[in-house]
Amino acid sequence: MNTSELLSRLQKDSRSISNADISLARAYAMEAVEHVPEPYKTIYSSDYFIFLYESFLEIRKCRPDEIVIREIDPADYEAALSSINEKNDPGDRKRDAMNRFISIVHIYLTFIVKKPLHPVGMIFPGGLKITEDGIFYYCPVKDKQTETGISFCEFCICKNSEEQ
Template sequence: MVETIEELDFSRKISKNELLGVLKQEASRIHMHDIMLASAYIQEDAKYMHAGYREEFIENFTKAFINRFKDIREDKGNYEGHINNKKFQEFLEVLNKQIKGSKLRSELYFLRLAKIVSIYTTFILEASIHPVGTSFPGGFKLKFENGVYLCPVKDKQMNTPGALCRFCVSKQDKSVE
C-alpha cells in the first residue's frame, strides 16, 4: 500500500479514494506539536497585515486549517472518480518548491500540513482551497453562492508563481473586479 504522496504511481489512474488513503497515512504522522508550529507560522506570516484584518485572518485561518486536518483524519467518504494526474503533478511541483525554499522551521511545518490539506480540498473535495469567509485585503471575502466558490482575488493571483490559485475550483467574484 502506498503510504506517501511521493510514492504515488502517476503512470496509471489514481482514484480519489486511493489518494484519500494516502493523505490519511500522511496525516497520521502529523502530531499536535507539528500543528502548533504551523499555527505559529500563520501568526508570524500575518504580522504585517492591518491589525483588524490580521486577528480575524489568524483566527479564521487557523480554525479552518485545524478543522480541515481533522476532517481528513476522520473522512470515511467514498469518492467517485479519479484525479487529474497532470494537474496533480503540477500542483505538487509548486508545493514542493515552496517546501524546499522554506527558511523557518515553523514555515516548513506549515507547508507540510498545508500540502496535505490543500491536496484534500482541491483533489478530493473539489472545494476552494481557502475556506468560505476568508477575508482578503479591501474587506472582500471568499463566498459560496449557487454551488460556486467566488474568490475576490483569483484573477489577480493566477500568474503568481507560488500561488495555488490556478488549481483552485473557485471562480473570480465578478462583483469585485
C-alpha cells in the first residue's frame, strides 16, 4: 500500500466518526488527565485534543496531489494498528471513540505527512518542548515514554531530543 491508498482509506474511515464520537473522544481526553496539575492538565487535554481534531479535519480535506506518494512498510503499519487496538476497550464508549479517532489521526501523522504525534512546541514537565530544526522533529520524552504501554511514541517520527 502507498500513501495515496492509505489516505483514501483514512478518509473513508473518517466518515464513520460522528460528532458524538468526537465528543466522547474529547471527554475521554479530559478525564484521562483530571488529576494532572495545571498547566499540564490543559496542555494534555484541551490543547492536545485541538491538535488531534485539526489533524482530523486536515485528513478529510486533503487531496492526493498534496502528499508525497511513497510505499508504506506493511510491518510498520500493522504494528502501529495493533498497538492502537491493544489499548482499546470496546466496553468503554469514550475510550473506544478515542481509539477509533486516534487510529485515523495517528496513522495519518505517522505514515502520510510524517509529523509528530504531539504538536511542535508542546510543553512537557520541566519546561521541555517538542522542537524541530527544519529537517527533524525532537521530543524530550520519547525515550522515557516508549515502554509505558500507554503511549504510541514508538511510532512517532520524532527523534529523542538528546540526538539534537
